[in-house]
Amino acid sequence: MPELAEAAYYARLWHPGLNHRILQVHAGSRAQFFRGIPAQAVRQALTDTVFLSARTHGKNLLFEFSGGLWLAGHLGMTGELLAGEPDHVPDKHEHLVLYTPEAALVFRDSRLFGGVKLTESLEGLPPEWLALPPEILSAGFTEQRVAEALKRHARQPLKAFLLDQTWFPGIGNWMADEALFQLRLPPSTPCGQVDPGALRKVLRHICRISLKTVGADWSDLPAAWLMRYRWKAGGHCPRCGAELARKTLRGRTACWCPGCQQGEDAPPASGKESGGLKRKRKEPAVRGPRRKGSRHALS
Numbered sequence: 630m631p632e633l634a635e636a637a638y639y640a641r642l643w644h645p646g647l648n649h650r651i652l653q654v655h656a657g658s659r660a661q662f663f664r665g666i667p668a669q670a671v672r673q674a675l676t677d678t679v680f681l682s683a684r685t686h687g688k689n690l691l692f693e694f695s696g697g698l699w700l701a702g703h704l705g706m707t708g709e710l711l712a713g714e715p716d717h718v719p720d721k722h723e724h725l726v727l728y729t730p731e732a733a734l735v736f737r738d739s740r741l742f743g744g745v746k747l748t749e750s751l752e753g754l755p756p757e758w759l760a761l762p763p764e765i766l767s768a769g770f771t772e773q774r775v776a777e778a779l780k781r782h783a784r785q786p787l788k789a790f791l792l793d794q795t796w797f798p799g800i801g802n803w804m805a806d807e808a809l810f811q812l813r814l815p816p817s818t819p820c821g822q823v824d825p826g827a828l829r830k831v832l833r834h835i836c837r838i839s840l841k842t843v844g845a846d847w848s849d850l851p852a853a854w855l856m857r858y859r860w861k862a863g864g865h866c867p868r869c870g871a872e873l874a875r876k877t878l879r880g881r882t883a884c885w886c887p888g889c890q891q892g893e894d895a896p897p898a899s900g901k902e903s904g905g906l907k908r909k910r911k912e913p914a915v916r917g918p919r920r921k922g923s924r925h926a927l928s
Contacts, residue, residue, distance in 0.1 A: 633799025
């Protein structure tokens with residue numbers, strides 16, 4: 630599932646349409662994608678508005694249009710945003726396309742796990758957006774808040790708890806594994822044994838670097854990070870060279886280094902790991918930054 634940095638990257642791909650009028654809207658007929666709002670209502674509301682801004686909060690997307698209209702979105706497991714040519718022809722998986730004079734702004738989702746919701750707020754950001762928890766890079770994400778979270782869930786494995794969007798918005802599977810790797814803690818470490826100051830510092834560092842690389846242009850993360858090797862069958866630790874281990878923890882795959890993160894009982898993994906920044910499906914002919922070593926190369 631796209632995490633904080635991936636959401637920021639995809640939101641950036643709609644920037645070619647900023648400050649342009651929406652000339653036409655393609656809205657598919659799947660009510661599930663539009664969270665119950667009729668597609669015709671979405672088409673009528675957004676046509677002839679001006680696309681004003683794009684922002685993210687963790688894994689959440691928010692797009693502002695003139696007239697106090699806001700389009701909130703979530704990519705789910707398989708969603709992605711793309712920018713095509715102004716005469717782009719949507720395929721069956723492209724459930725929303727906003728046509729501007731400069732580009733066609735595409736929301737593509739092959740399995741409909743993502744979606745959008747159209748709201749109106751004339752007074753500024755929608756109330757639902759303002760109610761979201763403090764972002765990890767915000768002033769509200771304090772050591773005191775992290776300490777409170779760890780205390781409330783003292784017995785829960787840290788790997789599982791880091792996926793809780795109420796406390797750690799934007800953190801997903803690979804970022805949680807990366808935090809544990811940088812802290813040298815095994816995935817099952819109880820939250821009550823974790824230093825809140827150290828956890829806050831590592832999470833903020835991971836978010837900053839991820840946004841500067843993946844979030845900016847999908848460029849590579851640092852070579853010393855676990856993420857560069859965690860999804861590879863037979864991957865090895867960039868720090869000590871030990872073969873990486875994996876197991877399912879509370880329904881999610883955890884990957885760690887048995888040498889650097891001692892205390893977890895599991896043999897080295899030899900199977901594939903699906904989490905990460907890898908894309909395998911065929912992409913539509915739309916433009917955007919080229920991602921090295923991947924089929925996510927947009928022409």
